[in-house]
Amino acid sequence: MGSAELLQYVIAGLKSGAIYALVALGFTLVYGSTGVINFAQGEFFMLGGMLSVFFYQMDLPLPVAGAAGVACTALIGVAFERIALRPRRDSGPLVLIIITIGGSMVLKSLARHAFGPNEATLPEFTAGPSLDFAGAAIERQTLWVWGLTLVAVLALTWLYRKTRFGRSMQACSLSHDAARLMGIDTARVVMVSFGLAAALGALAGLAVTPLTQTSWDVGAGAGLKGFAAAILGGLGNPVAAVAGGLLLGLLESLSIAFVSSTYKDAISLVVLLLVLFFRPQGLFGRARKEKV
Amino acid sequence: MSARASQIGVRALLTVVALVALAAPLLSGDRYLLKVLVFVGLNVIVIAGLALLFGYAGQISLGHAGFVGIGAYGSAYLVGSVGVPWLVGVAAATALAATGGLLLALPSLRLKGHYLAMATLGFNEIMYVVFREARAITGGNDGLGGIPFPEVAGFSIDTPAGVYLLVWGVTLVVVLLVANIVRGRPGRTMRALHGTEIGTLACGVDVVRLKVRVFALSAALAGLSGALYAHAVGFVSPATFSLEHSVAMVAIVVVGGTGSLAGPLLAAIGLTLLPYADALIPGLSKETVALMQDWEADIYGIAMIAVIVFAPAGIGGLLKRWRRVPGGGEAA
């Protein structure tokens, strides 16, 4: 395989990797502030694409439609947390998992009713030919994907490190009780975490729609891969989530190159199971000694 | 009502229900109704197993449709393509599903809560890929057709009434066995496990072994249901064993209520009948039926959330309150 061809596969891997990273960040955010895996995260990805298409088809300019799609999804995330999760926030993780599973079912089927069963797409954010890079082609939309992911990661880092709210989020991820004793409004932190997670998922869905189309049922697949990426890096650590996403994307892409394209989707599943069985804390997490 | 009278009353009621169920083909010759009721029976078998695993032992599985698929494709292939006798095929397919459950359970049951859910979800997705890609055995996305009818002692069971009696015969036996398990020591130990795992360990219970066995048993029941399904319908395709079906099964157990067997079984019957309500209510318009089928997933999801948020004990909880006897009644 020539170096240009290999580079092409790497670029493809980093492209999907960036998408996985955004979804994985959503998982990590919610897990960090609530200790719960949000099974509905994939549906936020779906809603980002579908709602943006909806607004675009109402003749709104593309940037406005996209922003509206992401914002709406964020609001849906917040609403879901307030309506379905907050009443039972003191229940064990099993109950909360079930609620998020139910939420994903509802969001998915409501999307089918609202938007129909067909695929939809958006035009590329900037039209034009692919760019040449050392013999490989990079689509302009791919640059948008990377750009948006970078902006999201930087914004999140700034939020975490430089703002008071970000420090509250960090405190919550260590201990809700301690945070409450410090006067932090944990309920608000949880709510905002959901909104941000939904926004990140939606951003990923929006960014990738011009490349792969979107429809009402893309949520489960994206959610699964995003979760595999988050687990691969190590849940609870935003940097690990991004690293996990990029790594997973590369693994998938290189498996197409060197193994077979048929089982591409199985790669993330195999990675998921291997990590869960042999190193549940992920590549960068610390092993948590389970007290029998 | 004294505890003893309540017990006799329940037993009498269940016997009546069982007799009615078996007599249904005589009461109604409607092929559509019989076919729908066959689906109900098949679902009851799966849900009985999942109620044990999730409702009693508290272990979540989002992969049980995968085990149904193993049973379905396994029996279809063994009996249809290889030519194995029907009973052997079904038994082998059930054993295959149980083995799959065992292999998945051993590494997974060390994981807690959401990690276990994800591992079983991953399993379902992998099985879905296998069902789609292993064309030689499964026929791929196009599915596998021409699956032979059940054949017992040389007799081919090829009428709707015959298939119905076969399936419901198995269903009633399964329900009886599972009810006995729940009533007896394993049920009590599982309820204990659901309460506190540390306390259960302190009683000398090998918790890991218990979880693995319950998982394998529930996988076996799912596989059995799948095998029967394949021969009852004659055609299987990967779509029947997708993740959504696994999630729907969990939804049924949630609505039915954890810690109860009757609740999930009633929920299984009710929710399975919902999109086919026109079989029971002849006057139902086509539009209403189409509407219910269209909103099936929404109903499942909303019912699940509503139950968990507002009535966590589910249907089973309602049943227990209705049956409660002063001075402490019997365990459900």
Added chain:
Amino acid sequence: MSLLTVSGLTKRFGGLVAVDDVSFVVYEGSIKAVIGPNGAGKSTLFNLITGFERADSGTVSFADGHLARRKPHEIVRAGVARTFQNTQLFEELTGLENVLVGMETSLRAGFVRSALRIGVRAEERAASARAMHLLRLVGIEQWAATPAADIPHGVRRSLEVARALATRPRLLLLDEPAAGLNATETAELARALYRIRDEGVTIVVVEHDMGLVMEVSEEIVVLDQGRKIAEGPPLLIQKDAAVIEAYLGEEVTGDEY
């Protein structure tokens, strides 16, 4: 004869040494107490002996075998039972059912036998009879049909003791059985402990209630910050300078009882 020999048991949590080279012997048929200020490592010691935590070093010999680094359910089956500081009762099960779960080690009906109802009724009847005997032994038989969630605090700890006894232990480890009990209930607990000992069960009890400790125990081990600082009969422990200093200001006499 010695039933339990703990030797050099050590457990670290990160930089903190919770149990530091602790050794002692428990003689069969005796009642021994483990006392010490809060954070002395008493519960961790129990966790190490019963398999809920893994020791970093040291051995635990019990009867003819070794316990260290074995799984909790194996240790129970070897004959060592325990109760917990935070009672781990099965809230949805009745008092009787809680004790019945404790009989797991001796009941035969598994999945197959239960499903087919072979020999189940007779076994359950015998088990229930024994469970009622244990509830009576601890003095709480009137709570047999009540769900554990509805059982009052003072009775809950006794229920956990009855459940632990159901496992037919030779050695019973009780973690603060008198916590939250009033004087009458504590006296009843002491009588229960004697009845248990008379049934042939060796007892080790972690306790803060000094009156109870001085009354029932034949020997006392004192821990402070993970280390054993004294061991001996109650009268000597009361006067031990190191013990008094460890408690610093606490009265270590039996007079309140």
